[in-house]
Amino acid sequence: xxxxxxPRLDRAMxxxxxxxxxxxxxPLEVPFRYLFGPGPSNVPPxxxxxxxxxxxxxxxxxxxxxxxxxxxxxxxxFQTQNNMTIAMSGxxxxxxxxxxxxxxxxxxxxxxxxxxxxxERVAEIAERMGANVHIMVxxxxxxxxxxxxxxxxxKHKPVLFFLTHGESSAGLAHPVDGIxxxxxKHNTLFLVDTVASLGASPIFMDQQNIDILYTxxxxxxxxxxxxxxxSFNERACQKMFNRKTKPVSYLFDMAHLSNxxxxxxxxxxxxxxxxxxxxxxxxxxxxxxxxxxGLEESWRHHKEVAGYLWKGLEDMGLKLFIQNxxxxxxxxxxxxxxxxxxxxxxxxxxxxxxxMEMTGGLGPSTGMVSHALQVFCLTFRPFNRHSYxx
Ligand code: PMP
Numbered sequence: 569x570x571x572x573x574x575p576r577l578d579r580a581m582x583x584x585x586x587x588x589x590x591x592x593x594x595p596l597e598v599p600f601r602y603l604f605g606p607g608p609s610n611v612p613p614x615x616x617x618x619x620x621x622x623x624x625x626x627x628x629x630x631x632x633x634x635x636x637x638x639x640x641x642x643x644x645x646f647q648t649q650n651n652m653t654i655a656m657s658g659x660x661x662x663x664x665x666x667x668x669x670x671x672x673x674x675x676x677x678x679x680x681x682x683x684x685x686x687x688e689r690v691a692e693i694a695e696r697m698g699a700n701v702h703i704m705v706x707x708x709x710x711x712x713x714x715x716x717x718x719x720x721x722x723k724h725k726p727v728l729f730f731l732t733h734g735e736s737s738a739g740l741a742h743p744v745d746g747i748x749x750x751x752x753k754h755n756t757l758f759l760v761d762t763v764a765s766l767g768a769s770p771i772f773m774d775q776q777n778i779d780i781l782y783t784x785x786x787x788x789x790x791x792x793x794x795x796x797x798x799s800f801n802e803r804a805c806q807k808m809f810n811r812k813t814k815p816v817s818y819l820f821d822m823a824h825l826s827n828x829x830x831x832x833x834x835x836x837x838x839x840x841x842x843x844x845x846x847x848x849x850x851x852x853x854x855x856x857x858x859x860x861x862g863l864e865e866s867w868r869h870h871k872e873v874a875g876y877l878w879k880g881l882e883d884m885g886l887k888l889f890i891q892n893x894x895x896x897x898x899x900x901x902x903x904x905x906x907x908x909x910x911x912x913x914x915x916x917x918x919x920x921x922x923x924m925e926m927t928g929g930l931g932p933s934t935g936m937v938s939h940a941l942q943v944f945c946l947t948f949r950p951f952n953r954h955s956y957x958x
Pocket of ligand 1: 606607659660661662686732734735736737761762763764784793
């Protein structure tokens with residue numbers, strides 16, 4: 569039978585030469601997955617529903633109210649009173665680049681602690697923008713002593729020192745106490761990455777004298793990926809708003825972002841870029857859940873669930889990659905793959921048979937930790953029937 573005449577005529581008269589792709593004529597399909605990798609994590613229905621609300625304009629007064637709420641939620645989560653607190657339109661990398669681009673100028677010295685992939689990344693970001701980058705290197709999961717850090721600060725006199733609090737590629741929660749004081753003594757800004765640890769492992773931005781702190785939405789905060797809280801204290805603002813040159817990125821220029829977030833004291837917020845409205849709704853809701861639950865309860869909950877997981881894994885005869893319990897990240901557990909096993913095959917098996925995403929190492933820990941089944945505690949809730957199918 570020949571095709572009906574009208575569609576054939578329509579096609580013959582069409583001005584487009586590229587037809588609609590067949591895949592776009594099929595409905596969207598998204599499988600259910602237990603997300604036990606280092607992120608994104610499963611998103612609770614309340615946060616998903618917030619992201620599904622109708623769009624409003626990014627410059628509407630109601631949106632400013634929501635952004636003000638987000639700012640307060642971040643201040644609570646970071647334990648800071650910093651006025652210069654915002655959420656980046658972008659993933660954790662946006663916050664990494666924002667921190668470096670705004671506080672460092674061409675040729676200035678930057679010191680980076682590398683004990684996994686995230687230090688490597690920040691070193692590359694700083695190098696790309698023309699900073700004079702110095703690295704202190706340890707094997708994945710290694711811990712830098714305050715003495716070692718002070719020696720390097722004295723030697724390289726950096727304007728910025730970077731440390732990862734929650735090294736997700738190794739499963740390490742790096743101690744932070746005392747480092748902020750050392751940075752002050754050496755006139756260096758202290759930048760800390762808490763993408764994988766915020767909400768799971770205690771951090772106190774003001775008390776620990778951290779000058780710049782950032783995180784991501786998609787880890788222990790349980791929001792979709794795409795927004796990244798960041799905060800700068802007075803010292804950091806002094807440096808970044810007294811630059812000789814403009815930051816290399818327009819999108820990440822804090823002079824503009826500070827106005828967009830109502831932080832610069834100006835009567836009007838001007839158009840800079842269109843923020844991810846739905847992403848901000850979800851982020852607000854996830855910060856609301858954290859505020860309702862309370863930070864201390866969230867830390868306690870992560871520790872308890874992680875302890876349960878560690879015991880279960882060790883009872884099975886598996887070895888955890890970070891041996892010192894006190895240094896283990898409660899949100900990301902790394903397991904050394906037993907000798908003779910292929911970690912890729914194991915992870916594929918778990919995904920195929922149990923719908924569970926777990927991942928291998930990243931960067932320097934790839935193959936070496938041959939390994940790393942990583943679990944975000946807040947997603948490790950097999951009994952939450954609202955989030956998980958039977
Ligand atoms: N820092 C750490 C510690 C991370 O775990 C991640 C993401 N795995 C990032 C930074 C980068 O975040 P994103 O993928 O959201 O850009």
